[in-house]
Amino acid sequence: MNDALRNLIDTIEASQDEVAIKTALRNYGNAFGLERYAYVDASGTEIRTFNNYPKEWQETYLANHYSRIDPVVTEARRRREAFVWTADDWPARGMSQxxxxxDQAFDHGIRRGVTIGLNGSFGSHMMLTFATSEARTDFHELQQTLPALQALMVIHYQLRFIAAKMRLAPKQTLSPREVMCLMWATKGKTAPETAVLTGINARTVQHYLDKAREKFDAQSVPQLVAIAKDRGLV
Incomplete structure (x- = not known):
């Protein structure tokens, strides 16, 4: 394990907030000459991200809904593994979007990079990108650490979920089945739909949701979902 990956793992293990994680990602990328990073957690139409791309580029990207045509996003969803990319390979003729x-990516210093894509829980998808404005960058050493980094993302994702649950008062702790049914409810699934997805009887799914509502003093499933989101459980 190289020093950059070791430092990243140590820092994330000790992180108490996103600021520390952002610093760790920036330092890791800088060790390989990659000055930009972007983490994306997408679930349906909901997208959570933090990155150090130029603010103007972030605003342009969101305003133009570029995630729908971004070749990196498309490739990450298709391959769900680590891959190297260069914007020089993208279409350069005509006036297409x-x-x-x-051209706008070039203008904002985004030309070449490496992206790690993988499946998260309950149909979500995660991506971590490191990018640079340099046309030629040697990714050989970085690629050797990507499998370990990919595993780290999964572990950290799960640890954050566990930590969120542990912040609850004992009487509000949910059982694994209650959590599963709640997670599908946050995706807009009804009890019968969750039953199909999980193999649990629909009446039993409703029972788990009712138990979760009691623990959070929620009057309805939508209120339960709102409380869970507000407390960072989902």
């Missing part, structure tokens, strides 16, 4: 996207 993709050409405009490519």
């Amino acid at each position: 993709l050409r405009k996207f490519r």
